[in-house]
Amino acid sequence: MPSITMTVNDKQVSGDVEGRTLLVQFIRDHLGLTGTHVGCDTSQCGACTVHVNGRAVKSCSLLATHVDGADVQTIEGLADGDVLHPMQEAFRQHHALQCGFCTPGMVMSAIGIVNDNPDPTEREIREALEGNICRCTGYHNIVEAISAAAKEMR
Amino acid sequence: MYDFEYQRAISVDDALKKYADSEDARFLAGGMTLVPVLKQRLDQPSNVVDLGDLADMRGISQEGNAIIIKAMTTHHAVNSSELVISKIPALAHLAGTIGDHMVRNRGTIGGSLANSDPAASYPSAVLALNATIITNNREIAADDFFTGMFDTALEEGELILSVSFPIPEEAGYKHFPNPASRYPIVGSFVAKTSNGVRVAITGAGPCAFRVDDFEDALTKKYNPEAIRDIKVSDEGLATDIHASAEYRAHLINVMTRRAIGE
Ligand SMILES: Cc1cc2nc3c(=O)[nH]c(=O)nc-3n(C[C@H](O)[C@H](O)[C@H](O)COP(=O)(O)OP(=O)(O)OC[C@H]3O[C@@H](n4cnc5c(N)ncnc54)[C@H](O)[C@@H]3O)c2cc1C
Ligand code: FES
Ligand code: FES
Numbered sequence: 001m002p003s004i005t006m007t008v009n010d011k012q013v014s015g016d017v018e019g020r021t022l023l024v025q026f027i028r029d030h031l032g033l034t035g036t037h038v039g040c041d042t043s044q045c046g047a048c049t050v051h052v053n054g055r056a057v058k059s060c061s062l063l064a065t066h067v068d069g070a071d072v073q074t075i076e077g078l079a080d081g082d083v084l085h086p087m088q089e090a091f092r093q094h095h096a097l098q099c100g101f102c103t104p105g106m107v108m109s110a111i112g113i114v115n116d117n118p119d120p121t122e123r124e125i126r127e128a129l130e131g132n133i134c135r136c137t138g139y140h141n142i143v144e145a146i147s148a149a150a151k152e153m154r
Numbered sequence: 155m156y157d158f159e160y161q162r163a164i165s166v167d168d169a170l171k172k173y174a175d176s177e178d179a180r181f182l183a184g185g186m187t188l189v190p191v192l193k194q195r196l197d198q199p200s201n202v203v204d205l206g207d208l209a210d211m212r213g214i215s216q217e218g219n220a221i222i223i224k225a226m227t228t229h230h231a232v233n234s235s236e237l238v239i240s241k242i243p244a245l246a247h248l249a250g251t252i253g254d255h256m257v258r259n260r261g262t263i264g265g266s267l268a269n270s271d272p273a274a275s276y277p278s279a280v281l282a283l284n285a286t287i288i289t290n291n292r293e294i295a296a297d298d299f300f301t302g303m304f305d306t307a308l309e310e311g312e313l314i315l316s317v318s319f320p321i322p323e324e325a326g327y328k329h330f331p332n333p334a335s336r337y338p339i340v341g342s343f344v345a346k347t348s349n350g351v352r353v354a355i356t357g358a359g360p361c362a363f364r365v366d367d368f369e370d371a372l373t374k375k376y377n378p379e380a381i382r383d384i385k386v387s388d389e390g391l392a393t394d395i396h397a398s399a400e401y402r403a404h405l406i407n408v409m410t411r412r413a414i415g416e
Contacts, residue, residue, distance in 0.1 A: 046256060055259040112256070112259075131255060
């Protein structure tokens with residue numbers, strides 16, 4: 001069984017996995033970080049989005065072994081104690097969630113979007129959300145939240 | 155997903171050797187096609203040889219009048235490359251239309267070409283720009299590379315190392331996205347070169363193909379009006395729940411006109 005080591009939310013972690021273990025399984029089942037969700041398992045919905053070496057990725061479509069040695073950030077690593085990350089705070093302020101299932105992936109994806117484009121237009125945000133599906137909100141408040149968070153993050 | 159033996163290559167030679175030494179191996183690039191395929195049990199290799207550590211398989215450079223993109227370069231890297239944006243902006247644009255930003259952060263040009271999905275975006279650019287695919291043992295002209303649905307001229311265990319794109323005078327890409335998956339239902343890449351115009355279509359048939367009638371007309375006169383009345387036959391084009399062959403044939407004309415900049 002391959003043994004892997006990576007940095008997750010600034011802590012070094014390791015574990016024994018199978019070749020076929022997915023990154024999202026390692027995060028949820030081995031590390032107990034269940035904020036990262038599995039919505040579709042077919043690479044479409046983005047609920048499983050985390051950051052690997054600073055870039056947003058779908059953790060249901062990556063082998064854990066493939067990112068051995070990488071720096072991984074999950075939704076659990078965003079807040080600083082009780083102080084939410086500006087993107088989390090904006091989602092709260094703008095009522096950008098209903099059931100909340102898509103939210104961890106939305107927030108991680110949104111941070112990736114704003115890192116690449118610090119001043120996105122509404123249209124750019126809508127297009128960039130291509131890889132994240134929400135069954136509840138109709139996206140409108142998500143777009144507003146990302147726009148507001150982008151101002152905070154600049 | 156069935157289990158397999160996972161192996162990480164430390165060099166191109168090591169990757170080729172690990173592949174050759176296994177019973178039934180697959181190379182792993184970005185995994186954006188291979189991992190979903192393994193999850194659905196559509197494929198069951200004995201070994202997966204990961205190319206992820208091979209830094210010398212990534213990067214974009216200019217050599218003479220060509221842009222060289224190494225196989226492990228991500229769609230994001232092509233989309234954001236200053237060099238590609240300045241020399242072949244249509245290619246940078248195309249890379250930015252693939253999937254979503256998470257897919258573009260992992261998916262690679264080598265993986266996309268080796269896979270030759272009938273709806274993959276890159277094959278249209280490779281064919282229209284008359285690119286050359288450079289592998290571990292030869293150079294393959296774009297016209298010889300795409301041989302059918304999920305089929306290419308690559309031999310068993312042959313590794314794509316890079317793709318060389320001659321810089322065109324002018325080029326454009328336009329696609330009609332599937333409303334759900336966003337893969338092109340029809341995508342058209344048009345390139346104007348010193349040797350004439352080349353037009354390549356993806357999404358419509360089993361693999362990317364050129365449209366001779368459009369090329370002849372556009373070589374005479376590089377203007378969308380030159381092809382407006384040229385009908386494309388729907389013979390051999392795909393019909394599925396998204397679009398009929400007849401509709402795809404119609405879209406080939408419309409997307410090509412838009413690619414030229416209607
Ligand atoms: C949600 C989603 C949307 C997508 N939308 C689009 C789209 O709109 N347009 C589009 O074109 N694609 C799309 N894709 C596919 C994406 O572009 C893939 O990244 C690409 O097809 C495969 O590249 P990869 O690096 O991930 O390869 P992998 O999945 O790692 O490999 C794919 C195949 O190629 C082989 N291979 C990989 N590298 C090499 C090499 N250097 N030499 C020889 N063989 C090699 C592998 O063995 C495997 O068989 C989408 C994917 C997803 C998940
Ligand atoms: S669970 Fe990964 S994209 Fe849906
Ligand atoms: S809030 Fe329910 S899926 Fe997005």
